Amino acid sequence: MDTALLNRLKDIAISDSGFIFDPYSGATFNTNETGRFILQLLKEGNGIDAIQSEIRKHFKTSEEDLRSDIYEFINLLMEAQLLPKSFQC
Amino acid sequence: MNQFDWTIGVTGLNATDNPGPGISVIRSLRAHPGFKGKIIGLTYHYMDPGLYASDLIDSAYLIPLPSEGIQSLRQRLEYIKKRTDLSLLIPTLDSEISGFISLEPELRGIGIRLFLPTQQQFDIRSKVHLAEVCEKANLDFPRTRIVSDIESLCQVSMEIPFPYMLKGIFYGATLVNTMDEASMAFHRTTAQWGLPVIIQEFLIGEEYDVLAVGDGEGGIVGGLPMKKTSLTEKGKGWAGVVVKDPKFLAMAETFCRMTKWRGPFEMEVLKTKEERYFLLEINPRFPAWTYLCVGAGQNLPVAVAQLAMGMEPAPLPEFKAGTMFVRISLEQVVKIDRLEEIISKGEIHYR
Numbered sequence: 001m002d003t004a005l006l007n008r009l010k011d012i013a014i015s016d017s018g019f020i021f022d023p024y025s026g027a028t029f030n031t032n033e034t035g036r037f038i039l040q041l042l043k044e045g046n047g048i049d050a051i052q053s054e055i056r057k058h059f060k061t062s063e064e065d066l067r068s069d070i071y072e073f074i075n076l077l078m079e080a081q082l083l084p085k086s087f088q089c
Numbered sequence: 090m091n092q093f094d095w096t097i098g099v100t101g102l103n104a105t106d107n108p109g110p111g112i113s114v115i116r117s118l119r120a121h122p123g124f125k126g127k128i129i130g131l132t133y134h135y136m137d138p139g140l141y142a143s144d145l146i147d148s149a150y151l152i153p154l155p156s157e158g159i160q161s162l163r164q165r166l167e168y169i170k171k172r173t174d175l176s177l178l179i180p181t182l183d184s185e186i187s188g189f190i191s192l193e194p195e196l197r198g199i200g201i202r203l204f205l206p207t208q209q210q211f212d213i214r215s216k217v218h219l220a221e222v223c224e225k226a227n228l229d230f231p232r233t234r235i236v237s238d239i240e241s242l243c244q245v246s247m248e249i250p251f252p253y254m255l256k257g258i259f260y261g262a263t264l265v266n267t268m269d270e271a272s273m274a275f276h277r278t279t280a281q282w283g284l285p286v287i288i289q290e291f292l293i294g295e296e297y298d299v300l301a302v303g304d305g306e307g308g309i310v311g312g313l314p315m316k317k318t319s320l321t322e323k324g325k326g327w328a329g330v331v332v333k334d335p336k337f338l339a340m341a342e343t344f345c346r347m348t349k350w351r352g353p354f355e356m357e358v359l360k361t362k363e364e365r366y367f368l369l370e371i372n373p374r375f376p377a378w379t380y381l382c383v384g385a386g387q388n389l390p391v392a393v394a395q396l397a398m399g400m401e402p403a404p405l406p407e408f409k410a411g412t413m414f415v416r417i418s419l420e421q422v423v424k425i426d427r428l429e430e431i432i433s434k435g436e437i438h439y440r
Contacts, residue, residue: 011410021411023410024332024334025316025332026315026316
C-alpha cells in the first residue's frame with residue numbers, strides 16, 4: 001500500500017460504535033463491528049490475506065463467502081470514496 | 090497571552106436566516122482570552138438582530154447605506170470615533186467593502202485602522218473578472234459569461250446549456266432551466282443588484298468553502314476548509330464540518346500568491362465526483378460561519394485585528410478537521426425602549 005494512501009487511511013476516524021468520519025471530504029458513515037474491524041486492518045496497512053486471517057480468528061464466518069464479503073466491503077469503501085477506485089490489496 | 094483593549098467596529102449584524110457575518114466575527118473576537126476591548130456594532134437597519142445582542146456588543150450605531158456615498162459614511166464614522174475611540178473596523182458585507190477601501194487613508198488619518206485588500210485586488214476577485222484570475226492561476230473554473238442585456242442572455246443561452254446559474258453582481262444565485270426562467274431571473278436580479286449578471290455553467294458536486302486571511306504580501310496567515318452539511322432553502326450553509334483535504338488550502342494559497350490579497354476572504358469551491366476542484370466565487374470578507382474557525386483552533390478575526398493594528402499575529406496552530414457547527418435561531422427578548430433609542434437617536438449603548 002503506498003504511503004499517501006496509508007496516510008489518508010490513517011486519518012479516517014472510526015469510533016467504537018462504528019461511526020466513520022472522513023476528514024478529507026467531511027463525509028460520515030456507519031458500519032457494523034466487522035466493517036470497523038476490516039477498516040482498522042486496512043488502516044494498519046494489511047492486505048486481503050491478512051484481513052481474511054484476522055477475521056477468521058475473531059469472527060465465526062463461512063469460509064466460502066469470506067473473501068468475497070471482504071471485497072464487497074472494500075467496494076463499498078470505494079463507493080464512499082474512502083478508498084480510491086484504483087485500490088488493490 | 091497577548092491582551093488587547095481596542096475598540097473594534099464590526100458591520101453585518103443582520104443575523105437573519107441568511108445571516109451577515111458580523112455576529113460570528115464578534116463572537117470570535119470575544120472568544121479570545123486576551124480580549125479586553127469593546128465592540129461597536131455598525132448597522133444599516135434598526136431591526137438588524139445583532140443590534141439587540143447586548144451580551145455581544147457594547148454600543149451600536151446606525152450607519153448610512155453605501156448608496157448614500159462614502160462622504161456621509163466618513164462623517165458618521167468621525168462622529169462614532171469621537172464618542173467611542175473606535176480604533177479599528179472590520180467590515181463584513183460585500184456591498185460596503187469598496188467604500189471602506191476608498192475611505193481607508195482618511196480613516197487611518199483619524200485613527201481608525203482597517204485590514205482590507207486594495208481596490209485593484211478587490212476588483213480582480215469580482216465575479217466579472219474571476220475567470221481570468223483562475224485561468225492565470227491554473228485553477229478550474231466553470232464556464233462563465235457576463236451579460237448586461239436580454240439579447241446577450243439569449244445568445245449565451247445557446248452557448249451554455251440549461252440548466253445554468255444566473256448570479257447577481259454582489260449577491261444571489263438562481264438555477265434556471267429554461268429561457269423563460271432565465272429572463273425572469275435576469276430582471277429580478279438586475280432590479281435588486283444592478284447590471285451585469287453572471288451566467289455560470291451548472292456543475293454537480295459537493296460544495297466546500299474555504300476561509301483564509303491573506304497577509305498582503307502573497308502569503309496566508311491562516312485558513313481552513315469547511316464542507317456544508319446542511320443547507321437552508323436559500324442554499325445557505327446551516328451546518329458544516331472542517332475538512333482536511335489539502336487541495337482547498339492550496340487553492341487559497343495560490344490565489345493569495347497571485348493577488349497578494351490583504352484581509353479575510355471566503356473561497357467557494359465545488360468538488361466533482363471526478364475529483365476536480367472548481368473555484369466558484371471569492372467573497373472579499375469573513376463568512377457568516379467564521380466562528381467555526383475559533384472552534385477549530387484558528388481565531389482569524391483576532392489575527393485580522395492584530396494585522397490592522399500593525400502587529401504580527403502569532404503563528405496559528407493547525408486547524409482541527411472534524412470540528413463542526415450547527416446554527417441555531419433564537420428569540421432575543423428586548424425592552425421597547427431599546428427600539429426607541431435606536432430609532433430616535435440612531436445609537437444604542439449597553440455599557
